Amino acid sequence: xxxxxxxxxxxxxxxxxxRLNAESPTAAQFMDRLTRLLQEKMLKYNWVGFYMLEPGAxxxxxxxxxFQGAMTPHTRIQLNQGICGAAASSGKTIVVEDVRNDARxxxxxxxxxxxxxxxxxxxxxxxxxxxxxxxxxxAFTAGDRELVEYCARLxxxxxxxxxxx
Ligand code: SME
Numbered sequence: 001x002x003x004x005x006x007x008x009x010x011x012x013x014x015x016x017x018x019r020l021n022a023e024s025p026t027a028a029q030f031m032d033r034l035t036r037l038l039q040e041k042m043l044k045y046n047w048v049g050f051y052m053l054e055p056g057a058x059x060x061x062x063x064x065x066x067f068q069g070a071m072t073p074h075t076r077i078q079l080n081q082g083i084c085g086a087a088a089s090s091g092k093t094i095v096v097e098d099v100r101n102d103a104r105x106x107x108x109x110x111x112x113x114x115x116x117x118x119x120x121x122x123x124x125x126x127x128x129x130x131x132x133x134x135x136x137x138x139a140f141t142a143g144d145r146e147l148v149e150y151c152a153r154l155x156x157x158x159x160x161x162x163x164x165x
Contacts, residue, residue: 013037017154028066047069047108069109093149123163
């Protein structure tokens with residue numbers, strides 16, 4: 001795939017994401033449809049899902065939400081566990097080029113080689129995250145990061161609207 005084609009692909013998927021956002025009546029529907037869209041359109045996104053902080057849980061706990069792909073053994077993750085816990089506790093995007101070299105990694109599938117986790121913010125606080133696994137090494141380029149961060153931002157905005165209404 002040429003660089004130009006890959007830019008076109010990101011632009012096309014972003015437009016699909018915008019359309020989905022406009023057409024989804026609730027944040028939950030948007031999140032569900034978004035996981036499907038990303039897994040269908042982005043060929044290296046083999047597992048796409050949300051983990052959301054459980055309200056009031058002590059210690060804080062991430063719980064598996066809408067997802068596409070094989071069922072994972074990790075349905076609840078503490079903030080001191082996994083790439084997911086690290087992204088939620090730091091509030092920063094984490095891209096792992098090769099999960100075999102990251103001691104934090106919690107295995108979801110033996111086929112996974114790379115992963116990106118992007119926090120979702122609601123009113124400035126981490127409310128959850130968008131987690132994507134790939135069977136390919138270093139699957140997540142700067143363009144992918146931009147796309148996934150864009151999706152996470154839109155989800156945060158939709159959740160904010162529901163919190164304030
Ligand atoms: N790999 C994640 C766990 C979630 S599964 O990938 C779906 C982690 O290390 O936190």
